[in-house]
Amino acid sequence: MNRALAIALATAICASIAPARGADQGPVVIPLHVDRGQYGETRLSIDVTLGTKTQRLMLDTGSTGLRVLATALPTGSYRRTGREVDYDYGSGTVLRGEEAVASTTIGPVHGNVPLEVVDKIACGQEVPNCPDQDQFQLEMFGGSYPGVLGVYPRPPAMEGCCDNPLGALDNRVGRTFVLHAALDAPTLTLDPSPAAPAGFTLVAIGALGAPQGCITVFGLGSQTCGPVVFDTGSSTIFVQTLGTVPGPPWRHALLRIGSWTHDFTIGPHPPDVKISIRRGEEQRIVIGLAALEKLDLYFDLDGHRIGLPK
Numbered sequence: 001m002n003r004a005l006a007i008a009l010a011t012a013i014c015a016s017i018a019p020a021r022g023a024d025q026g027p028v029v030i031p032l033h034v035d036r037g038q039y040g041e042t043r044l045s046i047d048v049t050l051g052t053k054t055q056r057l058m059l060d061t062g063s064t065g066l067r068v069l070a071t072a073l074p075t076g077s078y079r080r081t082g083r084e085v086d087y088d089y090g091s092g093t094v095l096r097g098e099e100a101v102a103s104t105t106i107g108p109v110h111g112n113v114p115l116e117v118v119d120k121i122a123c124g125q126e127v128p129n130c131p132d133q134d135q136f137q138l139e140m141f142g143g144s145y146p147g148v149l150g151v152y153p154r155p156p157a158m159e160g161c162c163d164n165p166l167g168a169l170d171n172r173v174g175r176t177f178v179l180h181a182a183l184d185a186p187t188l189t190l191d192p193s194p195a196a197p198a199g200f201t202l203v204a205i206g207a208l209g210a211p212q213g214c215i216t217v218f219g220l221g222s223q224t225c226g227p228v229v230f231d232t233g234s235s236t237i238f239v240q241t242l243g244t245v246p247g248p249p250w251r252h253a254l255l256r257i258g259s260w261t262h263d264f265t266i267g268p269h270p271p272d273v274k275i276s277i278r279r280g281e282e283q284r285i286v287i288g289l290a291a292l293e294k295l296d297l298y299f300d301l302d303g304h305r306i307g308l309p310k
Contacts, residue, residue, distance in 0.1 A: 027193060028173055030107040032059060032186040038139050041235040042289060044186055046149055049105040050115075051077025057149045058140050059188070061179060061297070062231030062286070064154045065162035066104070066115035067095055068147030073117065078102035085116045085161040092127025095141070096120040099161040104169075109190065111169035114162040118147065140233075148233075151177070151188075153301050155209025166190065167301045175301045181232060181292040192298070200298040200307025201260040211306065213257035215239055215285050217266075217277065219250045226283035228257060230297055230306065234288030237264065237273055240280040250275060255287070260308045264291055 033045045033056065044059045048066075053074045057066075067087060083099040097118040104113035121141055123130035140148050154164050166174030173191040180187045203211040210227035217224075217239065224241040237253060253264045253275060265272045273291045287295075298307025 028107055028109055028190040030188045032188060034183050034186060035144065038143050042183065044181065044232050045145065048149055050102045053077060055146055057147050058145045060148045060150045060233040061152050062229055062233045063148065063150035064152045064158065064164055065150045066113055066165040067118055068115060069141055070117045070119050072146030078117065080117060087116060088124060092124045092130030094122045094124050096122055109169045109173050113165045113168045116161050153205055153299060153304055155205065156304060157207045158209065164301055177299050179297045181289060183293055197298060197307060199310060201310055202305045202307050203257050205304050205306060211257050213255060213285060216254045217250050218252040220246060224283050224285065226285055228285045228287065230287045230292060232289045232292060234286050235290055236288045237275040237291050238286040239277045240284045241277065242283055245277050245279055257308065
């Protein structure tokens with residue numbers, strides 16, 4: 001037997017007898033990367049192996065689904081299903097592609113994960129100039145990253161591709177997880193201990209995918225209530241209101257979701273958090289990465305719940 005063949009056989013034997021990670025082996029802590037985006041914003045990213053190729057994808061708690069450019073996927077690493085997929089962002093950007101399944105490894109955990117193979121990035125009819133307004137999406141798909149790992153719980157009303165990729169990992173280890181977004185050592189912990197939920201106030205995400213809350217910006221003179229999205233893909237706190245928007249400075253913003261409250265100190269320099277407030281056609285609140293650095297979040301995919309730290 002020649003040496004190359006012997007090495008190949010030995011490798012195959014070792015792979016076949018290597019124990020798979022069991023469902024009861026405790027939490028899986030996956031380190032995250034801190035990157036600087038094309039436009040200066042801080043981003044979190046995660047290493048994901050699709051087939052045999054490891055990609056660094058943006059970690060996004062503001063969307064659901066693994067979505068990767070077709071040009072970045074190695075041949076043979078995925079299987080298309082023939083089902084066409086369009087995924088719309090509120091900015092007007094539309095991802096056009098096809099649903100697929102890929103052999104996926106995140107940290108030590110494997111699964112056959114559904115994804116969108118993105119063949120084309122286009123603009124919706126209502127926003128024909130979306131690239132001018134949506135630099136973030138262009139950064140996610142071809143600028144700084146080849147795609148995104150969207151880990152937000154799938155809203156019950158959401159149709160089409162794709163389910164949360166963490167939820168498809170073997171042994172259900174990604175059905176619950178904790179995001180620790182502090183930039184000195186950010187982590188994603190899969191399958192945290194059964195005692196973990198006790199440290200959080202659990203809130204339902206609702207049929208449309210976001211808990212309802214209110215934010216009072218001191219100096220604004222009124223509160224804004226609406227869906228609250230915790231979004232690592234956004235850099236600041238963003239408030240869209242139907243009311244008037246007096247000019248800054250604003251010093252504090254008190255966020256309330258049910259019985260849970262948190263007071264953010266507003267300012268231009270860390271550890272204070274920047275805030276953007278504008279008038280729009282609907283009210284909504286986005287809590288971006290700068291604010292999430294101070295808040296661990298617990299996600300329960302089966303219960304359609306988010307945990308906010310007590």
